[in-house]
Amino acid sequence: MSGPQTIFDKPNTYIGKSVPRADAVRLTQGRGKYVDDIQLPRMLHAAFVRSPVAHGRIVSINVSEAKAVPGVTAVFTGADFVGQVEPYVGVLSHLAGLRSAPQMPLAVDVARWTGEPLVMVVASSRAIAEDAAALVEIDIEELDPATDMERALDADAPVIHAEFGSNLAWERLVEAGNPDAAFARDDVTVVERRFRFGRHTGVTLETRASVVEYDPSERMLTYWYSGQAPHMMQFILAKHLGLPEENVRVVSQDVGGSFGIKIHTYGDDIATAAAAKILGRPVKFVADRLESFLTDIHARDHVVDGRIAVTADGKIAALAFDDVTGIGPYSMYPRTSAIEANQVLNLTGAPYLIEHYRARARVVFQNKNMMCQYRAVGHPIAMAVADGLLEDAANEIGMDVVEIRRRNLVRDDAYPTVSATGMKFDDLSHHKSLDRLVEMMDYDARRAEHARLRKEGIHRGIGLVSMVEVTNPSPMFYGIGGAPIASQDGTTIRLEAGGAIHVSSSVTEQGQGTNAILAQIAAGVFGVPLDRVKVTTGDTRSTPYGGGTWASRGAGIGGEATLQAAHALKQQVLEVAATILQSTPDKFDIVDGHVVDADGGPPRMSLSDLARTVYYRGNELPSDLSPELVATRHYRVSDFPFVFTNGAMAAEVELDPETGFVKVLNFWAVEDCGRVINPQLVDGQIRGGVVQGIGGAFYEECIYSEDGQLENATMADYLVPMAFEMPDIFVAHVETPTKTSVLGAKGAGEAGTGGAPAALMNAVNDALRPLGASIHQMPMTPERVLKALGTV
Amino acid sequence: MHETRTISLTVNGETSTNAVPVRQNLVDFLRNTLGLTGSHVGCEHGVCGACTLEVNGAMVRGCLMLAVQADGAEITTVEGFADSGRGADLRQAFVDRNALQCGYCTPGMLASALEYVEGGGVADRSAIREHLSGNYCRCTGYQSIVDAVCDVIDGRARS
Ligand code: FES
Numbered sequence: 034m035s036g037p038q039t040i041f042d043k044p045n046t047y048i049g050k051s052v053p054r055a056d057a058v059r060l061t062q063g064r065g066k067y068v069d070d071i072q073l074p075r076m077l078h079a080a081f082v083r084s085p086v087a088h089g090r091i092v093s094i095n096v097s098e099a100k101a102v103p104g105v106t107a108v109f110t111g112a113d114f115v116g117q118v119e120p121y122v123g124v125l126s127h128l129a130g131l132r133s134a135p136q137m138p139l140a141v142d143v144a145r146w147t148g149e150p151l152v153m154v155v156a157s158s159r160a161i162a163e164d165a166a167a168l169v170e171i172d173i174e175e176l177d178p179a180t181d182m183e184r185a186l187d188a189d190a191p192v193i194h195a196e197f198g199s200n201l202a203w204e205r206l207v208e209a210g211n212p213d214a215a216f217a218r219d220d221v222t223v224v225e226r227r228f229r230f231g232r233h234t235g236v237t238l239e240t241r242a243s244v245v246e247y248d249p250s251e252r253m254l255t256y257w258y259s260g261q262a263p264h265m266m267q268f269i270l271a272k273h274l275g276l277p278e279e280n281v282r283v284v285s286q287d288v289g290g291s292f293g294i295k296i297h298t299y300g301d302d303i304a305t306a307a308a309a310k311i312l313g314r315p316v317k318f319v320a321d322r323l324e325s326f327l328t329d330i331h332a333r334d335h336v337v338d339g340r341i342a343v344t345a346d347g348k349i350a351a352l353a354f355d356d357v358t359g360i361g362p363y364s365m366y367p368r369t370s371a372i373e374a375n376q377v378l379n380l381t382g383a384p385y386l387i388e389h390y391r392a393r394a395r396v397v398f399q400n401k402n403m404m405c406q407y408r409a410v411g412h413p414i415a416m417a418v419a420d421g422l423l424e425d426a427a428n429e430i431g432m433d434v435v436e437i438r439r440r441n442l443v444r445d446d447a448y449p450t451v452s453a454t455g456m457k458f459d460d461l462s463h464h465k466s467l468d469r470l471v472e473m474m475d476y477d478a479r480r481a482e483h484a485r486l487r488k489e490g491i492h493r494g495i496g497l498v499s500m501v502e503v504t505n506p507s508p509m510f511y512g513i514g515g516a517p518i519a520s521q522d523g524t525t526i527r528l529e530a531g532g533a534i535h536v537s538s539s540v541t542e543q544g545q546g547t548n549a550i551l552a553q554i555a556a557g558v559f560g561v562p563l564d565r566v567k568v569t570t571g572d573t574r575s576t577p578y579g580g581g582t583w584a585s586r587g588a589g590i591g592g593e594a595t596l597q598a599a600h601a602l603k604q605q606v607l608e609v610a611a612t613i614l615q616s617t618p619d620k621f622d623i624v625d626g627h628v629v630d631a632d633g634g635p636p637r638m639s640l641s642d643l644a645r646t647v648y649y650r651g652n653e654l655p656s657d658l659s660p661e662l663v664a665t666r667h668y669r670v671s672d673f674p675f676v677f678t679n680g681a682m683a684a685e686v687e688l689d690p691e692t693g694f695v696k697v698l699n700f701w702a703v704e705d706c707g708r709v710i711n712p713q714l715v716d717g718q719i720r721g722g723v724v725q726g727i728g729g730a731f732y733e734e735c736i737y738s739e740d741g742q743l744e745n746a747t748m749a750d751y752l753v754p755m756a757f758e759m760p761d762i763f764v765a766h767v768e769t770p771t772k773t774s775v776l777g778a779k780g781a782g783e784a785g786t787g788g789a790p791a792a793l794m795n796a797v798n799d800a801l802r803p804l805g806a807s808i809h810q811m812p813m814t815p816e817r818v819l820k821a822l823g824t825v
Numbered sequence: 826m827h828e829t830r831t832i833s834l835t836v837n838g839e840t841s842t843n844a845v846p847v848r849q850n851l852v853d854f855l856r857n858t859l860g861l862t863g864s865h866v867g868c869e870h871g872v873c874g875a876c877t878l879e880v881n882g883a884m885v886r887g888c889l890m891l892a893v894q895a896d897g898a899e900i901t902t903v904e905g906f907a908d909s910g911r912g913a914d915l916r917q918a919f920v921d922r923n924a925l926q927c928g929y930c931t932p933g934m935l936a937s938a939l940e941y942v943e944g945g946g947v948a949d950r951s952a953i954r955e956h957l958s959g960n961y962c963r964c965t966g967y968q969s970i971v972d973a974v975c976d977v978i979d980g981r982a983r984s
């Protein structure tokens with residue numbers, strides 16, 4: 034990479050410093066601007082009638098009573114949108130063989146999951162819209178549902194899309210070496226386990242929300258969006274509503290949590306846009322919590338049969354597994370619902386040297402809500418399968434779980450490497466991270482303490498995970514398959530007349546602190562105090578084109594574009610300064626908002642003097658000088674499909690065998706996300722991520738009945754981690770910058786969620802082992818723990 | 826269904842009289858009629874705590890109370906706390922500790938934390954966690970919030 038390698042040592046850099054986020058002040062004063070806070074003149078409100086059954090043919094819909102309610106402006110059925118909205122199909126060409134059926138915002142003939150939107154009522158208030166929605170009469174002929182993913186491929190299972198002949202959406206097999214021969218060796222110990230990962234969901238505290246305004250005079254659609262990928266949404270709305278892309282503006286201001294939930298195409302959101310376009314008036318839709326549980330994408334839902342073979346000296350001889358995952362009745366548009374299974378195939382065992390490997394995934398349709406990408410896509414499954422098998426195997430051969438990792442983790446000096454599944458790795462530090470973890474948690478002393486406590490009837494356990502996390506994706510993730518999802522991002526930086534800079538970037542902010550780190554990078558590289566930087570993100574009209582923030586790419590990709598733009602602007606400013614000061618650019622630097630001599634000394638000229646000279650008094654400049662005080666740079670990862678981070682984590686739990694309750698006593702995470710831009714923000718990502726992982730491991734599950742009803746769709750029934758049950762989480766860093774950028778930052782947003790479940794499951798099994806029990810199903814509820822113990 | 830009642834109440838020091846639908850909850854009234862969008866709605870069934878605000882000196886859930894029940898009440902929302910400066914040290918501690926990410930839980934979380942601090946709560950992490958267990962935060966993992974509350978209690982004890 035070209036660029037200012039020395040920026041990190043400059044006195045005015047903010048990189049590596051825990052400076053507070055500018056946005057935080059506003060949000061503590063109730064000055065946030067979330068979508069539901071928007072009130073527009075003549076705005077209408079939408080409510081939806083949703084399918085009460087998991088599978089049913091729509092026989093008739095009668096909306097006349099609903100339409101007659103005073104205050105109701107319009108009622109739309111699925112048929113009303115035919116011709117108004119182009120159907121969408123969630124497939125990508127690089128996931129060969131993936132199939133899904135066309136979807137419309139409201140079901141047209143057949144409803145395929147409980148909660149699928151069927152009818153939309155638009156009225157002067159949400160309350161009136163809901164009143165009217167209750168008066169819509171729908172006659173549905175119930176069809177047999179296929180809800181259980183493990184039976185969805187049976188010959189007698191109801192087929193959800195008749196044209197496909199079965200409920201198989203996608204299948205992929207990955208094979209390396211000769212796993213059969215390796216498993217058959219007579220000098221290996223083979224461990225087999227069946228893992229179950231329940232369905233859970235994002236539970237963003239702010240539910241999905243859209244406000245859409247359409248101005249027919251200009252054919253201009255503006256979509257205020259609580260989401261992560263404005264340019265992707267711009268394309269989708271334009272394509273499916275029949276508008277030129279430039280006539281769609283997508284604005285994303287404050288977002289109350291997203292975690293991947295708000296990056297997909299939801300029927301009710303598209304219907305809201307279509308209604309605004311048809312009616313020529315603004316329409317607001319805010320999902321209530323029931324609608325969120327029923328329709329926000331769910332995640333996980335895998336059953337994995339895994340096998341590992343290890344030699345007596347602890348070397349992994351082979352790893353194999355078979356994964357079945359249920360994705361609901363469609364593959365989600367446009368990212369598809371096959372990515373999670375694909376990640377599981379690619380990432381299981383990735384930290385280790387494994388020569389012989391076989392993995393198969395089958396992705397099946399079922400009559401439940403759709404499953405798609407949520408924080409740490411596929412990672413919790415991949416890590417729990419590999420490290421679950423590894424720790425069980427270690428115990429089987431009588432080896433310590435740290436030791437067996439040391440014998441199998443790819444050496445820190447071995448990179449670049451290619452894994453059995455073809456993943457390219459570089460700049461990882463598994464051994465260093467594990468060493469740091471063991472030291473931080475005082476591993477040996479803790480083991481000894483547990484042995485002592487066990488004699489007193491106190492059952493504690495320790496579990497670890499060594500992991501990788503996919504971050505900074507290149508075009509190989511989505512773009513290659515035809516998705517309208519940018520992998521490059523851009524930043525424009527402008528010197529203002531007052532000497533401040535304005536940063537505008539295509540990555541987005543959902544609370545991670547994206548805006549803050551862009552400001553830190555720009556301030557340090559360009560040379561102004563942090564409070565002289567303003568940042569704009571989340572507006573397709575005013576930012577460069579790009580992908581947004583997902584897959585832990587905001588810092589690594591948006592950050593590098595910002596670094597390059599700041600560096601470019603600095604060179605441009607120094608050229609102007611050199612002309613004014615009658616010297617050459619290399620003689621100057623910019624420090625604290627002033628042009629200074631490169632070798633030190635007092636300020637020669639303030640940036641505001643320079644900018645005002647250019648903007649107001651161009652007559653003072655030579656006529657052949659064309660000053661440009663704005664610079665734009667774009668960046669994409671080109672040498673690798675992804676930039677991986679790595680980490681090592683450990684959990685300590687205490688188990689009550691009487692009640693089945695497990696308390697997480699401690700959690701430690703060592704993360705190598707390359708260059709750390711703001712340690713406090715990174716630690717916040719890791720802790721928040723770990724707690725979501727604890728949720729998946731112990732509490733969170735979307736419980737469906739046999740006939741496809743979601744039985745716990747309230748926050749009282751669907752358990753999420755609350756403050757009291759959560760431990761303090763100790764975080765440490767190993768910094769191995771990626772060579773793919775000058776900044777050297779990899780992502781950090783998902784490791785906690787991806788790794789914690791594996792460590793927690795291993796810890797519970799460590800506590801259970803002396804009691805002759807084990808558990809490989811998440812969430813590990815008290816009931817399941819008691820079942821594992823055989824007491825219920 | 827559309828029956829209304831007229832109520833008078835004082836919100837953040839300003840008194841107003843409004844006709845409200847009898848079925849409207851307090852937080853919807855504050856957000857939609859008075860434009861006080863700082864109080865958030867996360868569940869509308871009393872679990873998440875995003876709508877927590879002060880009514881007659883007690884922290885309550887704005888989604889579990891009807892607007893008509895607030896007739897004659899004194900109400901303070903996050904906007905009111907910010908305007909009056911009450912809890913300024915707590916807000917500053919939230920910023921310093923980055924005790925918020927998306928900020929959606931923050932107004933309710935601040936209200937519950939303020940209740941703890943003003944009620945003489947001690948800097949005991951487990952007690953703070955217990956007190957805040959009616960406020961859901963999906964982003965932070967809670968640790969930084971507990972840190973912030975401890976800082977404020979220590980700070981007030983020193984001064
Ligand atoms: S909105 Fe009131 S408690 Fe959730």
Ligand code: FES
Pocket residue numbers: 238289290544924925926927928929930931961962963964965
């Ligand atoms: S900061 Fe997002 S929910 Fe708490």
